[in-house]
Amino acid sequence: MIYPNPGFPIYESQIIACGARPVPIHLHEARDFAFDPGELERLITPRTRLLILNYPHNPTGGLLGRRELEAIAAILRRHPAIWVYADEIYSRLCYAGEFFSIAQLPDMYERTIISDGASKTWAMTGWRIGFAANPVLAPVFTRWITNTESCASQISQWAAVEAINGPQDAADSMKRSFLERRDLIVRLLNAVPGVTCRNPGGAFYAWPNVTEACRLVGAADSEVFRKRLLHEAGVAVLADIHFGARVPGEGQHVRFSYAASNQAIEAGVARMADFIRSNRRAA
Numbered sequence: 203m204i205y206p207n208p209g210f211p212i213y214e215s216q217i218i219a220c221g222a223r224p225v226p227i228h229l230h231e232a233r234d235f236a237f238d239p240g241e242l243e244r245l246i247t248p249r250t251r252l253l254i255l256n257y258p259h260n261p262t263g264g265l266l267g268r269r270e271l272e273a274i275a276a277i278l279r280r281h282p283a284i285w286v287y288a289d290e291i292y293s294r295l296c297y298a299g300e301f302f303s304i305a306q307l308p309d310m311y312e313r314t315i316i317s318d319g320a321s322k323t324w325a326m327t328g329w330r331i332g333f334a335a336n337p338v339l340a341p342v343f344t345r346w347i348t349n350t351e352s353c354a355s356q357i358s359q360w361a362a363v364e365a366i367n368g369p370q371d372a373a374d375s376m377k378r379s380f381l382e383r384r385d386l387i388v389r390l391l392n393a394v395p396g397v398t399c400r401n402p403g404g405a406f407y408a409w410p411n412v413t414e415a416c417r418l419v420g421a422a423d424s425e426v427f428r429k430r431l432l433h434e435a436g437v438a439v440l441a442d443i444h445f446g447a448r449v450p451g452e453g454q455h456v457r458f459s460y461a462a463s464n465q466a467i468e469a470g471v472a473r474m475a476d477f478i479r480s481n482r483r484a485a
């Protein structure tokens with residue numbers, strides 16, 4: 203099973219838990235954290251069964267554009283045994299125009315499992331509601347869920363129905379706030395010494411490159427940098443290694459979540475900048 207790296211850590215652990223072999227496909231900063239379709243073609247073998255796609259993407263906020271999706275679909279048409287698992291949980295937090303699903307391309311609908319949930323768009327993380335759609339596999343999913351989890355709690359199911367079918371003004375205004383926060387955090391991060399940050403197209407994460415910042419403060423890598431940022435500056439981020447093995451040649455990254463107030467974002471990035479400036483002076 204081929205899955206994005208860096209990526210949501212559950213992909214790799216779930217693949218292993220299911221007894222399959224995890225095959226990471228690398229995302230590249232120079233491609234705004236998309237993968238190279240040529241690399242996909244090279245990773246596919248006769249034993250490949252699943253391709254996991256996730257966009258807008260956790261942790262980079264990256265997107266796959268229509269042209270990239272068409273290239274991926276063209277490859278998959280030559281390999282009919284491969285299913286697509288499209289994790290579209292951030293599809294309504296897409297800032298670069300309308301979200302486009304790979305399932306909209308010819309021949310892709312039947313073989314794509316669309317996965318979504320209530321946690322992001324409606325901020326219902328604790329309600330534990332997710333859903334998946336595929337015309338062929340729906341009866342299999344039903345049997346599987348009945349025999350593994352029984353079902354999602356009825357209260358949560360009704361709450362999700364209300365969230366999905368009810369007025370969307372709260373979700374829409376949240377999306378506008380996330381877009382403002384995205385612009386804020388990217389602008390602030392790019393002014394921090396030793397930090398560069400691409401403009402993420404969706405979700406609520408920023409994935410700045412901190413290779414130079416690590417060097418400035420004498421941190422061996424992003425994980426040492428992350429720990430010092432937490433203990434010495436009181437700023438909690440995740441390091442790239444929490445999302446899979448570091449991609450060779452891509453440098454060091456950390457992940458900021460901007461599901462936080464403007465004030466918290468401003469204070470957090472200011473503390474990071476102070477931490478780097480004072481440690482650079484010390485060095």
Ligand SMILES: Cc1ncc(COP(=O)(O)O)c(C=O)c1O
Binds near residue numbers: 260291319330
């Ligand atoms: C890419 C991705 N998929 C799925 C999920 C699952 O969300 P939940 O378990 O809250 O529905 C998350 C949560 O962080 C995520 O980032």
